[in-house]
Amino acid sequence: MRAKKILLPFIAMAIIAGLVGCNNDGDSGGTGQLVVKMTDAPFPSDLVSEANVTVTKIEARQKGGDSESAFITIMEDEVSANLLDLTNGVTENLADVEIPEGTYDLIRVYVADATVVLKDGTSYDLKVPSGSSSGIKIFVKPGIEVAGGLTAELLLDFDVASSFVAKGDASSPSGITGFNFKPVIKASNQSFAGRLVGAVTTEVEGETETEIIALGGATVSVYAADTLNTTAITAEDGTYTVLGLQAGLYNVTVELQGYAANTSEGVEIVAANATTQDFVLNPE
Template structure:
């Protein structure tokens, strides 16, 4: 149920996309959204100070593969408010397509826990100052939107330091990923038609430009559903439509090559 709700929320945002261009020179990318949620814990508040998020595009332990996500919604998040299926979005960004082995969550110093109305500072071990590394090991395909959920276990992450009323934060986090839509790919000939191709579902449209060399096109980040693909070439060719194309979660739907008819 959690992932169904997460996916529906993200798809509502993706439906606002009205133009996506493709270029022969642009590298393959993927759209990811990172969300934060928590398992229930017997505390009044567990506040964590989110500062930075990185993904490792290399292998585990390969420090050269870390990629910093920009536009993170920095702030202090009460994990107790994010339990029982509630989540919040930390960042949405388009990054290079491929494998993600790990996620690294960097916390600030304003972490605290509230017990019986008293707030205690949470100390973070020095070894985690550079960030908490969470294994993921998922492959992300070009043109498919994904949601990465960081499931914080507050009950196991807050550790009392002896009997002195001091507490440490030793984050226990599980990362999972789920596709939140699909994509359509195909080819239009001849390339001299300089076509514009678009996918339509209801009143929502995503547009792309085929490669000027091969005629290949990609219509990415599409919510699941049935689409009509429309092709608008220059005046020397007739327009074309391909109805009833099904897009499913996490899949690339390939359609047959379209050969445009010259105008008379």
């Protein structure tokens, strides 16, 4: 499922509630536009072909509200998607709706079911913990501000690798006995976020010149201080994209079997901008 526009949809995770705006903490009577998109933090897919989720509803809570009346439904359609299609910068629109002006600091996502399909065709239906009844709660920090006549974007990044945990021996399909589903979703206020892009290559000495070879399948890990923030996997052409990074400094490490790891420290992410960081790996 490639990035396509859907009115009031959801899934792999990127809710974008783009925000341009004012500092309202409550409802001022007007309405603003909220756009919801989804993307996915990369998942090691050497054994898995599908990581599917079905979402039936999405709600947003106005800041300061403690009761159910503070929640507004922004999507109420059953939408299914393979999260592995939403990687490396690909997003999916989930909702594009008008809602009351104000600041929204909590999103609730209702997941009806989840399945994993291995590349050998084996399928597992997973138990969804409270996702269909009370919703999966994702806090938005800083809150997303919706202002009259403007459009806000919020990105929900569904970390498949952390959310779908294999049981048994994950080194081969025959060793896997099932999966536990423990949804891990990161919300990013796009007004304060930027993106990291680049390419990973290696150099091979030829008879007459040095040849640049793209490295697909390399893991790009982004750290805030010593804490892993998110990861990406390079495409076949060696390129990668990491969305929804809050403005600030990060350390970025690239790893690929057969090559020495390469780390760049103090990579600066600027809000609403793209930072380019390329890497050259040397064979071990």
